[in-house]
Amino acid sequence: MAYQSKSYRKFIATAATATLVASAVTPAFAAGFTDVSDRYKEAVDYLVEQEITNGISETKYGTAQTITRVDAAVLIAKALDLNVENAKDAGFTDVPGRAVSYVNALKQEGIINGKTATTFGSSQNITRGEMALIIARAYDLEGNKANLAFTDVSDRYDEAVAALVDNKVTFGKTETKFGTNDSVTRGEFALFLYRLATPEEVQAPAVAKVESVNAKQVVITFNTALNKEAAAQKTLYTVNGANPTAVKLSDDQKSITLTYADSIEATDGVVVVNPITTEQKDENGAALKTAKYTSVFTYKDTVKPVVTDTSYTNGVITLTFSEEIGTKPTVVRVNGTPVTGDSVSIDSSNKTEVNIASDLSAGSSASLYIAGATDTADAANEMELYNGFVSAPTADTNKPHVTDVQVTGQNKAKITLSESVTEAEINATVQRSADQTAVKLVKDVADTSGKTYTLTVDLNGAAAGDGIFAGSSVSETFTLYIQKDAMTDRSGLKNDLYSTPLTFKKDTQAPSLVSSKVTAGNKKLAFTFDEAVTVSGSINAIDVRDEDGVKFTAIAAETSLTEDKKTFEVDIKSGDTAMDAGTYAVTLPANFFSDAYGNKTGAVTDKFTVGTSTNEDTEKPTATVKTTGKNEFTVTYNEEVTSSAIKLSNYRLDGQALPSKTDIYFKDSSKKEVVITLPEGSVNIGDQTTGAPAVLGVSGVADKAGNVSTAEHFVVTVKDNTPATVTGVEVYGTTVVVEFSDAIELPAAPTDANDVLDVTVNGTAAEAQNMTAVAGNVKALQFTLTSAPAAKPVVKVKEGQEALKDANGVIVK
Secondary structure, eight states, X not given: OOOOSTTOXXXXXXXXXXOSSTTOOSOOOGGGOTTOOHHHHHHXXXXXXXXXXXXXXXXXXXXXXXXXXXXXXXXXXXXXXXXXXXOOOOOOSSOOGGGHHHHHHHHHTXXXXXXXXXXXXXXXXXXXXXXXXXXXXXXXXXXXXXXXXXXSOOTTTHHHHHHHHHTTSOOOSSSSOXXXXXXXXXXXXXXXXXXXXXXXXXXXXXXXXXXXXXXXXXXXXXXXXXXXXXXXXGGGEEETTBXXXXXXXXXXXSEEEEEXXXXXXXXXXXXXXXXXXXXXXXXXXXXXXXXXXEEEEEEOOOOOOOEEEEEEEXXXXXXXXXXXXXXXXXXXXXXXXXXXXXXXXXXXXXXXEEXXXXXXXXXXXXXXXXXXXXXXXXXXXXXXXXXXXXXOOSSOOOOOOEEEEEXXXXXXXXXXXXXXXXXXXXXXXXXXXXXXXXXXXXXXXXXXXXXXXXXXXXXXXXXXXXXXOOTTOOEEEEEEEEOTTSOBBTTSOBOOOEEEEEEEEOOOOOOOEEEEEEOGGGOOEEEEESSOOEEOXXXXXXXXXXXXXXXXXXXXGGOEEOTTSSEEEEOOSSSSOOOOSEEEEEEEXXXXXXXXXXXXXXXXXXXXXXXXXXXXXXXXXXXXXXXXXTTEXXXXXXXXXXXXXXXXXXXXXXXXXXXXXXXXXXXXXXXXXXXXXXOTXXXXXXXXXXXXXXXXXXXXXXXXXXOBOOXXXXXXXEOOOOOOOEEEEEEETTXXXXXXXXXXXXXXXXXXXXXXXXXXXXXXXXXXXXXXXXTTEEEEEEEEBSSOOSSOOEEEEXXXXXXXXXXXXXXXX
């Protein structure tokens, strides 16, 4: 049960049979009252059952009627089961006979007072403020008035109101109004007494649930609200020994989302949540902490990333995914046109976003076909194919401007703009006191959004150091100025003058370990720090021991920093050899690493568990796919597979079933290679030279042990194999316009229509001139007859002609 101040009197069912008011009738439960809504039902049922109150008629409880001071007094006295027979006379002259003993008992207990020495104010409606005073006294409730946000609670009532709110007896009319002077209704009073009779059970603060969201995020839910400042401390949480890189507290402060630099997938992994200060208080008003939580978990990320939003800004389409993306989409089409290469990239500052360079007209919409992106899971999950749209806003009227400035080092800052601008470097100035220094904001080429710039302040020029800090100074403040018209967006708009204070703090913090893991294939033991480091110590000083106390020597030639200088990998097996299964304790001595400012690490110790392998075939077959001919694909499996591999239903192209006439067969008796050839007339994109990318999906293929493959997607090249055909003929005098099913590419040299087309009028061949294009219609051509035809000509493509092709180079038929 929740802690309740002092003695906290509880309701006790009474056997009293006295009626509340003269008009009261035989008790009936709320189900029999027609004016009791679901909100009040449990409370009214309870009070009627306990004979504390009755209805005002057989069918009415009087839920919306106000309650007088005397009636409220009777209810409270009954609820407290006070001895009303021998109570001292209170001296009030305006209390009706039916209520005298109850009022006397409450006065004797010090729970109520009169309006004057001789009047109780029996017939007056009780206000919410008066009700708070009486109930707080009656039940010895306490609360913290500092928590009140109400603007209509005076000093007379604030402690009582706080007591009721903190004990969840009642709440405000709104977030800022308690309704102190409002009358209380019978329904409301029933709720108050019921809540006091059945106080909410409050458990000790604790972790309620841990759920992995994806390969890098876990959500921890608590049974009470956490203190914001306490919950933000990253060191309170570890998953597999690593601290998160980001902690996000929910709006209700009851759950946190932890984001990790590396995958948290594990078998028998360990989650530890150290005690966290909460908003819950003990009986002395001190904040309670959660109990330490430790749990073993197994998690494999099998959730596919999905596109949750699309947007367009200044030549860039942005796709927002449900989680971080590890590899960018392999197939992107905008309005049916493939977009490839560097025009598609993962946003380096927000890896849930993929940027596509593509110009759209203001106010227009474009269709999107996206496939092939994968998440960051150990076994990467590939996105579902996305068919959707993106809308471009109306004409750009927003000037480029700074949206965020973050100090990232003792002389560096990250500047984020509202949009990409054309300048690779932006001229700026920093000023301290009267001294001004010209600086440049340099575009971060790693940020594919083009919105991020790096500021480096160096007051020493060619001399060593940055010249910012002198003597014992550890903090220096500058003003950063970006002059008007210093940057230009893609619409030609320029910025206004911008200035902001910028405080640099001397870096005295040693590099911190953020995660550790066994690398793929159990080859090395990896330590990842929160910043780039250099190795200052000797490799021979690394201490590695297994659970049996056997000491191993780090292989100097194979133990080193990775390219980003943040991860240090220790190898104890020479060559490309996996470590033996078991637990290893690794200690890197103090001062082994240092950062760019000479801060050195303390001793770093961590434990690693290397798993075992099994000989039982539980591995699912996997595939690779190559385009081996025009609309021919060869699927190669890593092992022999069953006839399920030559079922058309186990393959899909761009999310659609393969055509029924697709040819599919095993290449040879090893049953490891499958050849798929699409039939003529099944593809209408891709020219005859380079073709167009498409996605071939492979799933449901079983090996000899019965392991069934999971869905995989591969980029293949398709070429148009659907000839354009004549769809219509129109005559305008001597001019004949021929419509086709696809865009037409006229021969480069002038070509007589009779060389390509059979043109007849009433069954007789007609003499035609050279073919020409039709302005504004790529699916049509025209030619002129020597005279106006007597009837509409019949136009057919000559069999065997090769001069007329469609836009993808397919011969028209």
